[in-house]
Amino acid sequence: MVDYEACEYCFTTIYMFEHIYNTMYYREKDFAVLIGEYDDHKFTVIPLAQKQNLGKVFDFIRKYFKENNIKFQLRAATEEFVEFLEENYKGKFKYIEERDYFDYVYLGEDLRTLNGRKYHKKRNHINAFIKEYENRYYYKSLGKEDFNDCLALLDKWMIDKEDKTTLQTERIAIQKVLDNYEKLDVKIGGIYIDGNLEAFSIGEYLNPNMAVIHIEKANGEIRGLYPMINKTFLENEFPDVEFVNREEDLGIEGLRKAKLSYYPYRLVHKYTVLED
Missing domain, CATH: 3.40.630.30 (Gcn5-related N-acetyltransferase (GNAT))
Known part of the structure; x- marks a missing residue:
């Protein structure tokens, strides 16, 4: 193929x-x-x-x-x-x-290391997170025993969001992945703080050289948690992958800004084809 x-x-x-x-x-x-x-x-x-x-x-x-x-x-x-x-x-x-x-495609090494001046702000956020939660957080590769924690975090994350219909559709999609985890070739990882799951991510290999990140959710009130789950998930689950596809922004202004802030290596252009 x-x-x-x-x-x-x-x-x-x-x-x-x-x-x-x-x-x-x-x-x-x-x-x-x-x-x-x-x-x-x-x-x-x-x-x-x-x-x-x-x-x-x-x-x-x-x-x-x-x-x-x-x-x-x-x-x-x-x-x-x-x-x-x-x-x-x-x-x-x-x-x-x-x-x-x-789709936004990044160099895997860039996202795992966040080296260079362009990632200075990301490193600052991560350092602030580590300083605040040192000895209180840990990363874990998640299995079936952790999936109720994922859904609880997702429900908490959805509370203040406006577009409930779209989010409920996404929740169904996530539930399907969790329910069929053993049949799908996905990796799931999360960050626990004080014993509570506060961030998780779902990804897999799109091809031998590229990982794709399907889902990334985190408690937005915790400074540095989003860049922390982004970095540690790749470090632990995709330590050698050359490229990382973090999918599209759907025209959502905040999401586009966030994806651009990680300096994509390239964009995968897409088109709708109509027959004349």
């Missing part, structure tokens, strides 16, 4: 949010196709296939849309896939850049 860098092509992401998009699957021996629904319109994504079979499988998807009188739409197309379409189907499609869904 092609090694995709976009978070949408990680099985856990697909599984976590299938209830949002009413995701349908079609699978044969050497490829898989996903069909979802967004804003009452069906869409597909890049097929999961060997590179040499991509054209054949893509034609199979287009035929499905045409035979069912559905306007063709492909979401989360990467720059590489857009180039493939232009080489093989030139002039047949138009492309809409989706900045809110660009």
Whole structure:
């Protein structure tokens, strides 16, 4: 299979949010196709296939849309896939850049060490955390016995948030991962302070060189806790990974500012593809 860098092509992401998009699957021996629904319109994504079979499988998807009188739409197309379409189907499609869904990719070493002047503020926050909670906190790789703590922290985190509908959808997604933890190839880690879980993160390998961070939650009232869980989770669970994908910002101003403050190595550009 092609090694995709976009978070949408990680099985856990697909599984976590299938209830949002009413995701349908079609699978044969050497490829898989996903069909979802967004804003009452069906869409597909890049097929999961060997590179040499991509054209054949893509034609199979287009035929499905045409035979069912559905306007063709492909979401989360990467720059590489857009180039493939232009080489093989030139002039047949138009492309809409989706900045809110660009993935933020960082150098793993940058996030694990926070070395250099650009991370000076992050180190200050972490040092303040360590000074305040020295001998009162510890990091732990989390297992089933800790998952009730994760949900309790999540519920506490949601109390003051406004968009309860979206957050409840995310909670369902997190619950699905925790319930099926042993079947998914994910790593979960958290920070306890005075015996209480105050931060946790969920991630996995997106490809052999890249980890993807699906979820990161922390008590925002504790200074330095967010950069601390970010750093220690990678140090403990992904100590050697070259790149870290921290997914998209969804157009949320505060989230975009936070992701940019870690100085991404690159952004994974994504497009919606429509057939002319």
